[in-house]
Amino acid sequence: METKKTILDYETVHLDDENNAMIIIDQTQLPGKTELLTLTTAKQIWDAIYLLQVRGAPAIGVAAGYGIYLLAKQIVTEDYDAFYKEFKKQKEYLDSSRPTAVNLSWALNRMEAVVTANQDKSVAQIKQLLKEEAIEIQQEDIRVCKAIGENGLALVKPGDGILTHCNAGQLATSRYGTATAPIYLGHERGYEFRVYADETRPLLQGARLTAYELQSAGVNVTLICDSASSTVMRNGWIDAIFVGCDRVAANGDVANKVGTANVAAVAARYHIPMYVCAPTSTIDLNTPTGDQIKIEERPAEEVTEMWYEKRMAPDDVRVYNPAFDVTDHELIAGIVTEYGVAKAPYTESLKEIMAKKNA
Incomplete structure (x- = not known):
């Protein structure tokens, strides 16, 4: 007999890199309805954070990491300066969604540091490093929470x-x-x-x-x-x-x-x-x-x-x-x-x- 899933069996935030998307539980629908949202655009990600569809300081940090990575993937240029200018614009936009939770700016600044520390690499390599950093932010969150526990x-x-x-x-x-x-x-x-x-x-x-x-x-x-x-x-x-x-x-x-x-x-x-x-x-x-x-x-x-x-x-x-x-x-x-x-x-x-x- 198959065990019925509970809310704890769903990931709060996860990356669907193949489809250039971030998947979140829409927390505004809980507990009556478990709805997963697929986010692909800057406006969708901004709204999800502002509207508390994804909420909680650590989860916001994870969403910010995946969100800015996905937006960086959409930047079509091989010129570093042009890439960084657009990256900075998207980063500042996401950062405006919630002013109090420091994890939002913390994660975005951490992702920006990856960009500025790798100016000698190709844009494609920087995008890969951003993906790795976003994944590490989430894995680190799991380790941190267990240690706090x-x-x-x-x-x-x-x-x-x-x-x-x-x-x-x-x-x-x-x-x-x-x-x-x-x-x-x-x-x-x-x-x-x-x-x-x-x-x-x-x-x-x-x-x-x-x-x-x-x-x-x-x-x-x-x-x-x-x-x-x-x-x-x-x-x-x-x-x-x-x-x-x-x-x-x-x-x-x-x-x-x-x-x-x-x-x-x-x-x-x-x-x-x-x-x-x-x-x-x-x-x-x-x-x-x-x-x-x-x-x-x-x-x-x-x-x-x-x-x-x-x-x-x-x-x-x-x-x-x-x-x-x-x-x-x-x-x-x-x-x-x-x-x-x-x-x-x-x-x-x-x-x-x-x-x-x-x-």
Whole structure:
């Protein structure tokens, strides 16, 4: 009897090089429908990132790598200068799709470095090197997430209650996730965690994605409204909090899905450790504090109309819909990376983590 596929059996992002395409799961359709999108043009790739059809900092980085490679393949010239000029134009266009997630610019800059470091090679050779680099970005993501999972798992014990916010799971990465990586590894090893997932308004990534993928994996997961997080903490049901992030400032301030700062503040009240699971690709030592992180503001309709059969807010009411908030470093017990767990003072520990990476 054939085993039924779950959402975890699909790749979040993958390259179909033979057909000059990138294939993604359209996450805006989940959990009701598993739809794969084939992306071939710059506008399709830009839209997929902006519209959150592909989302999660690591997955955005992977999509950016494959996306700029596919667009580079379409440049018809053997002249390096002409190739690089068009490459730069396409890179800047993709980079404009999401301003907060540092993985987008990180991956695009990494791909550009391949172009500038190989000026002595033919355009055809550069395109091949871009393909290899994009594939390596994805393979590296898998290795990084597993390492984050191992480091995060060391911070909890079997039977613990864990709270998570938004989706930093497999759907946000290539495999394992970041914040969910300790949960998946613990589940494989019989830890029997009790996981609570915030629904995460207004786009419901917790309800539609995190609860869906954890349930598909057989994890003991309970969905809660964002406003119930304080109740489950006060009830003593939460032993640790794991969240992902889109950018880490040099002082340890973290930008993540809006609502994360609320969770952190309540966790501090109840003395529950909050851990941020952050690949080193999200650490931005050039940004001194969270005050310098540009926060993307999303359309008002996500609050007033999305998910409702009819509009659920007064016409013309003002709406403030930031996609992210900044959690102050004082509220964070540790930043879990693939090279270890950074602890306060983060201005020192994050430098040490990045030194390990560069070594």
